[in-house]
Amino acid sequence: MEKLNNISVEELLNRINNDLKNTLSEKRYKHSLGVMKKAEELASIYGIDTNVAKLTGLAHDIGKEFSDEEMLKYAKENNIEVDNVEKVNVGLLHAKIGADICKKKYNFTLEMQNAIKYHTVGNENMDLLAKIIFVADKTEEGRNYKKDEKNEQLQKVRELSKIDINKALLYEIDSSLIYTIQKHKLVHTDSILTRNKLLKDGVNI
Ligand SMILES: [Fe+2]
Ligand SMILES: [Fe+2]
Structure with a gap:
């Protein structure tokens, strides 16, 4: 892709970069640059x-970085469906909201919108771009955790991501499901469906 919406990719990257710099915290802005890389x-x-x-x-x-109230308001005003898990974990909505903003503000293609929509809990219809964004979000160079166990998992996903994106995705989803269950938190059904799809497709680690 050289142009989107009749402006060059370079120009659009600059525009998004400026928008993020002005609205996100320093930490989240750096994370965004890390995911891009x-x-x-x-x-x-x-x-x-x-x-x-x-x-x-x-x-x-x-x-x-919208508050829960802002997310729910945005969802209501822009006809975004809020599912049963998102009603409890409102923050998850940032994926659907981000996709909607990028569609309206930057004219992102449907494929790009879907990759943003699926980046938090996954989706069984993820294509290669969506898988790459999901894994990049979890493995960008600025990520590190306080717990050794989580850092070991991170290293493993980083290694797998260079060899087989499907294996990296399965390993990441398995690790985060185990963590979510251990914390007695709600599991999103789309994560389970993504995992099942990978296993049915013959992905193994
Ligand atoms: Fe996110
Ligand atoms: Fe992220």
Whole structure:
């Protein structure tokens, strides 16, 4: 992709970069740059358009710093469905909201919108771009955890991501499901469906 909405990718990256710099916290802004970089790296490994991956990675958390009230208001005003898990964990809505903002503000393609929509809990219809954004979000270079066990898992997903994106995705989903269950938190059914789809497709670790 050279242009989107008749402006060059370079110009659009600059525009999104400025918007994020002005609205996100320093930490989230750096994370966004990290995801852009990782998404570009993975896109070149797996042979998809690096510009598409960069734009999507950069913008993926654009809706992340809304308060719960703002998210629910945005969802209502923009006809975004709030499912039963999102009603409890309102923050999950940042994925659907981010996709909607990018559609309206930057004219992102449906594929790019879906990659943003699926980046938090996954979706059984994820394509290669969506898988790359999901894994880039979890493995960008700025990520690290206080617990050794989580850092070991992170290293494993980083290694797998360079060899087989499906294995990286399955390993990440398994680890986060185990963690969510141990914390006695709600599991989103889309994570289970994504996992089942990978297993049915023959992915193994
Ligand atoms: Fe996110
Ligand atoms: Fe993120």
